[in-house]
Amino acid sequence: MSGKTVAVIPARGGSKGIPGKNIKPFLGLPLVAHSIRAAMAAETVDEVIVSSDDGAILETAVAYGAIGLNRPLNISGDEASSESALLHAVEAHTGCGAAETLVMLQCTSPLTTAAEIDLVVSERDRLNADTAFSVVEVHAFLWRVAPDGTGIGVNHDASKPRQRRQDRPEEFRETGAIYAFGKAGFCEAGQRFFGRSVPVVLPQATEIDLDTPRDWIALEAFARASGRAS
Template identity: 45%
Template structure:
């Protein structure tokens, strides 16, 4: 039976934004966001990432996508996306996959909705269109400069400016996705052929990341677009100490000893994580007796006086055989950024440094020292717990299988 396959071309090289497909928006790499969007469309049978890059390939596999290695001659700046798609179709055919409908997603569009992809797939499946693309409705007046620098109207007569309600809209291609009859695409060798249709998408989802400025804009609006609470399916929790277990302040006595305030509810959250078999690590750049004392009280691992937090995190995770993509890390300041950028679930507390908030996939609702760790623990446990027939959650035993983040 012919399958509906999503192909995401994601080469390693890029000039406008270095290593663009691995940059993060809302705590997720762009390639991971594209994979997640394709997986959210019920009719997509297989998600494939076409790449020449080892790190992108590893990320794709972690997220449950198949990987097709693209040759160097199809991975340069001048290579057309169509060439990558045709190569992917050939590779799939050689592996015994008959593709009936091809969905082409671009990782540079971070806010693709699975429901929009599904609408496009159904239009092709039902024979309404041969090729469908995503677009936003626009009433904008377009202009073009002539050779002498003078402006002239493209889609309007400058001498006659009708009101918006008196004009027909145009549609601006977003570049986010294209869905095509696979056989028709092979014949035409380009993405627009036969009966071409449009799927209108929300304007807030239409941003493309082709520059650092656009990446910063996407990171800024991600909390407004990513409104659904994600299911935190992780195997370990790592926490910073100051500003997470505490409110980032300290009382210093006359003898120089420091006193901090912690939350008892954090202790209960960590106890529940331990009972569920989720290992916990406290990772701190400071060396302080209070950190060691708190770790002993909570019966969790601790690493202190760490200059390179990411190296320490990798060592701890490797010792336990836990991929970084399966770890939730919660922090609040710039010395946490390397760890936040490396794990599958970067988490911030309210009031964190702006760069930390931009890197986070989740911002917990409680401040540091006032239940931030408990909030994270509750989310992790909800993500791991199966529902019983009555719809309530039950805490599972230690889970051994690995799933995509």
């Protein structure tokens, strides 16, 4: 792989589900610190930037070795996309602007590892893709609810006998943890998916998103029980 790779971690100050989420201690460290440490340990990443509108988050980012980038308030509200933070980073930070590859990491996946980041970045390069993103295999039977309350099978035909797990086609869910894409194509498209996008399966990734206090308790408990709390 050639060219510079920069990881950008969007981390807004506001969080309604879990107040102060991005610097709330998770397994003894501020939540954002887990993503920073994983990115800094990744062999494919040259520089780590945390984009935030919150001074405490930026101070925490610097304390753990990342570059803190102050994000303008007009792209920091509830409606602001993660893409807007990356586009701002490309414009505002020389290192990010000079990058060939951008890696977007989400704070809400604190168990992400350096090896997983390296895998997603490397697979994008190996498969000559524009975007590579982390996924996990899922086996759920998904449903939509019609206006009259009737259930409609999304990934299965409910009118037929229930298939065994091993007989169903493989399906995957986006983890939301890791995205790697070419900077030039991303800036032109303005979104994370463009051109040729390839999913990268992370066999050990968890499926718990940190959106509520209950999620937080569940993920910390899983991390401790599975020996991933160190």
